[in-house]
Amino acid sequence: MYSSSSQFDGNAAFSGGGFMPSQATQGTDPSLGFSKNRDAQSLLPLTVKQIYDAIQSSDDKANLIVDGVDVNNVTLIGRVCNKAGRVTDVTFVLDDGTGKIECNKWFQEAADSNEAESILDGMYARLHGHLKNFQGKRTLNVFYFRPVTDFNEVASHFIDCIHVHLYNSRIRSSVPNQQHVMNSTPITPTMGYQAKVIPPTNQFSDQHAIGQKGTENMVLDFLHLPANRSRNEGVRRDLIAQHLEISLDKLMLAIKNLIDEGAVYETIADHYKSIING
Amino acid sequence: MDTSNPAVFVNAQLIPNFIGKRIRTVVQVNQFGGGIATAKSTDDSQLTIKGLPQVPIMNFIEVIGIAESSNSIDAEIWTDFGNTFDTNSFNQLCQLANGEFKGLFL
Known part of the structure; x- marks a missing residue:
């Protein structure tokens, strides 16, 4: 399992060589081990509320876990507010309607500080960033910032969040027919399009x-x-x-x-x- | 981090659940007069929006504000979403965000 991935994935090869995690996880659920390994490097679309609700992992790394997947890099969309520019970095708060999160972007090159001038309070932006969890405070270290010009992207992002949530929570649920619902809200039969999201499981459709x-x-x-x-x-x-x-x-x-x-x-x-x- | 003051995605049908609370919706402005805009919601109802500045008629505007009644909103923040917007997707998102996937939003 790990020998094939070692050709293109140094991290997996190294950890595989040292600790042989494939053998350790084989007994429980091989697909789970695989998805965890791969998802560790993925960019997760999340709402601020999901970040707020994320569980702190029990290992030393102080990682956050959403839907059973380690969260490192995330992509968010929201309105920029409280922007404060400094010489070395720019800080702002991103409000995506579900909550607010403090963000900062460090300048690596001179061009970056020009980019910071294009960040304005009140604008909608797409961010990619690394989620930091330090002393209980969750902040976002932004490495990509783009103003939203087509506002369909806002709705699209939140639909993406729902899709990824569904994907990750279903992979982890042992009974495929059982839907994993995080909150206590019952599944209402009013949602006809539910059938499209999960065609094989929905009997009504x-x-x-x-x-x-x-x-x-x-x-x-x-x-x-x-x-x-x-x-x-x-x-x-x-x-x-x-x-x-x-x-x-x-x-x-x-x-x-x-x-x-x-x-x-x-x-x-x-x-x-x-x-x-x- | 702060999730104490969310603005819930709503269409006109969902507003009655959030009277007095902060909501966000997208409307198409039909008329503007005396500081009050008349606008169409993504589920084809008429809404009155207070506190909007003069915005281009027929453009899609995102309004974040307080739901005053089942068909009126007191706007705090607004963003012009332009003249092309997929109202159907937004409308379905409102239903998802208040239904099965509420936990992701509220």
């Missing part, structure tokens, strides 16, 4: 959408036939309808859903192709 889902799968299966895969221009819609023996309206509804999901795209007028056709 399958019940009311079984007819449509069936059509979509039939369309996908048809597009995946080798003869159809090889066509650069995709398959004409009449042909799909004719082959599946369904009405054009029903077909177009299925195709629209597949396009929305990103499974299928239109090549030229009225010709469709699956994304895994290559």
